[in-house]
Amino acid sequence: MSIITLTSDYGYKDYYVAAIKAKIIARIPDVNIIDISHNISAYNVKEGAFVLKNVFHHFPHGTVHIFSVNEGGHSRDNEFFIVKIKEQFVIGTGKGFITAMGQKPDLIIKLDAEMGTF
Numbered sequence: 847m848s849i850i851t852l853t854s855d856y857g858y859k860d861y862y863v864a865a866i867k868a869k870i871i872a873r874i875p876d877v878n879i880i881d882i883s884h885n886i887s888a889y890n891v892k893e894g895a896f897v898l899k900n901v902f903h904h905f906p907h908g909t910v911h912i913f914s915v916n917e918g919g920h921s922r923d924n925e926f927f928i929v930k931i932k933e934q935f936v937i938g939t940g941k942g943f944i945t946a947m948g949q950k951p952d953l954i955i956k957l958d959a960e961m962g963t964f
Contacts, residue, residue, distance in 0.1 A: 848877045849905060853898050854914040855886040866912075886915050895946030898936070902949070905934060913938035926957040 850870060856862045867879050882901055886894040894915035902911070917940040929936045929944055930953040936943070944951060 848874055849880065849909045850874075850877055851880045851882050851898075851905065851909065851911045852884070852914070853882040853886065853894050853911065854884045855888050855890065855894065855916075856884045856914070858884055866914075882911075889916060891915050891917050891940065891942040892946045895943050895948075898943075899947045899949065902931070902934065902947070907933035909934045911936045913943050915943070916940065917942045928955045928957065929953070 852863070852866065854863070863881070863884055870877055870879060883894075883897050886897065894913060898911060898913060905911075911934065913936055915938075925941075926937070926939055927941065927944065929938070929951045931947070931949045931951050936947070938944075944954065
């Protein structure tokens with residue numbers, strides 16, 4: 847079973863977290879989605895990375911972590927990256943989360959695609 851984790855500054859006041867989960871499940875029905883936190887302070891990449899890096903080592907190889915804490919401004923203005931660290935993958939915007947996680951990446955891939963709506 848695939849594991850995808852979510853770390854964001856979205857909070858729980860609206861539909862964003864549920865909409866993301868619905869889209870993931872629609873594409874990968876047998877996925878196990880784990881919420882790490884959605885209470886990261888707005889635009890606080892360092893806080894989000896701190897939370898993720900402290901739970902990261904508990905997940906098995908192949909886990910995909912979606913890190914959705916923007917460095918400020920609109921996410922449409924940010925570059926998207928996939929980072930491989932110790933046989934796990936982190937997908938996020940901007941480069942700040944890579945440095946803030948304090949882990950040496952095995953691979954960094956800049957996505958060359960425009961962000962669409964979900």
